[in-house]
Amino acid sequence: MKKIYSGFQQATNNFSIIFYLVAIIISALLFNDPIIVLTIFISLLLVASFAKKEKSSGYFKFSIIIFVTTMAFNLLVNQRGTNVIFQIPFLKVTTESLMNASILAFSFVNLLLAFYIYDAFTNVKTIFDLMSKGFRSIAIVFILTIKFIPKIIEIFKETGFLYKFRSNDNSGKSKLTSQMDLIEIILNKAMASFMNVSDVLITKGYSNRQKITKRFNGTVSDYILLLTSVLVTIFNFVMLFFKVGKVDLGSANVQMFTDKNIFIVMTINLVMILMPILIGVSQYLWWKWYVSKITASNMPTAKNFR
Structure with a gap:
């Protein structure tokens, strides 16, 4: 995993990474359809593990606490629905209320994971270099x-x-x-x-x-990451305009179902969020493909992929 992450870092610059980070934060905020939210959660979790920093266990524990707290609070507040799972005095849990609580809980965790990935991929100086102009x-x-x-x-x-x-x-x-x-x-x-x-x-x-204090030289991977992030963000806003991927939270008719549009939104956001892993894997495989040409090299880059 370290070699794959190293490949991603060497193949991209901070400019394209910033656009990618903005794109995943927007994806975590825009949609609340159960299928899309769960897909985004799995994707962000994979990327967060991919970019895992030292002493990050506390962040993931905090995310679990937020998830459980959000679930419990929403189950107490929203008790609508007809399909009762179990009922005790002052509390009725239905499939509809459980769906509402799960969507909100996963949405909060998605936002936390997006912030974690942002914090792992960037630093203060990078932001100022990019925004100084x-x-x-x-x-x-x-x-x-x-x-x-x-x-x-x-x-x-x-x-x-x-x-x-x-x-x-x-x-x-x-x-x-x-x-x-x-x-x-x-x-x-x-x-x-x-x-x-x-x-x-x-x-x-x-x-x-x-002015920007550092010149950013783009690679093919940079342009792919940048273009993908921008196009997917525009696509997400278009889907939001047509109310695709949005459900009426708090209602008693929230259901988990998928259609062609939901599947398209889910797939496109899945690919976009996993771009760092895909780029890292492609770089790693490229170096492995040409391993016979670099086995005698003492360059640091060659050593990392050997």
């Missing part, structure tokens, strides 16, 4: 907004471990009160961290850059 006034806001969720999860993991020792001394507090105190600490630390990042970036002059 015409969008430098919103570059800082863009970075802080997109990286807000990954940063909070990172702070939550670090602070939660330390807070356990502190909470042992507060035996008089309830568990709910302790959790609220922990959330307050995390939010305060997150806001302070983001304000500090913003001040440092402005101090270093990122907000006053007049």
Whole structure:
């Protein structure tokens, strides 16, 4: 997997990757059809595993917590439907309400996975280099907004471990009160961290850059990734205009079914989201195909694919 990821990095530049990341975030936001949402979830999960960073287990655990919490909350709020699965006092779970809850839960997780992939593929300097020419006034806001969720999860993991020792001394507090105190600490630390990042970036002059500081040379893989991301994004908005891939959440008639249009949207978004893996595999196979010509080479690139 590392060799495939290395092939993707060497075959693409930051410019095409940014367009790809925007495209997957838009895909995660636009559709709520059960089939499409589940397809996007599986695709994003594969790419997130492909781009997995060190110490990323906390992010995936947080995503599971969000999924379970969203499911439970929506099952309590929305109890519509006629096909009852089970019923207890004050709670009736139907196939329709379970479908609604599952769609919302997977949609939230899809957005979290898209943010994770964004955070794994980019860094602060890259964003400023790409946006310094015409969008430098919103570059800082863009970075802080997109990286807000990954940063909070990172702070939550670090602070939660330390807070356990502190909470042992507060035996008089309830568990709910302790959790609220922990959330307050995390939010305060997150806001302070983001304000500090913003001040440092402005101090270093990122907000006053007049031109891109690095020239981006495109490859065939870059153009394929860029063109695919742009075309799929346009296609998704067209489908949204015709209300393809949208269901009436909260209603009692949400069903899982597929037709020709749903299948087309599902397939196109699946291919687009998996483009990094497809590019990485193609690069790896290309090097393997010509392995007899590079076995004696000491170039770092040849060593990576040997």
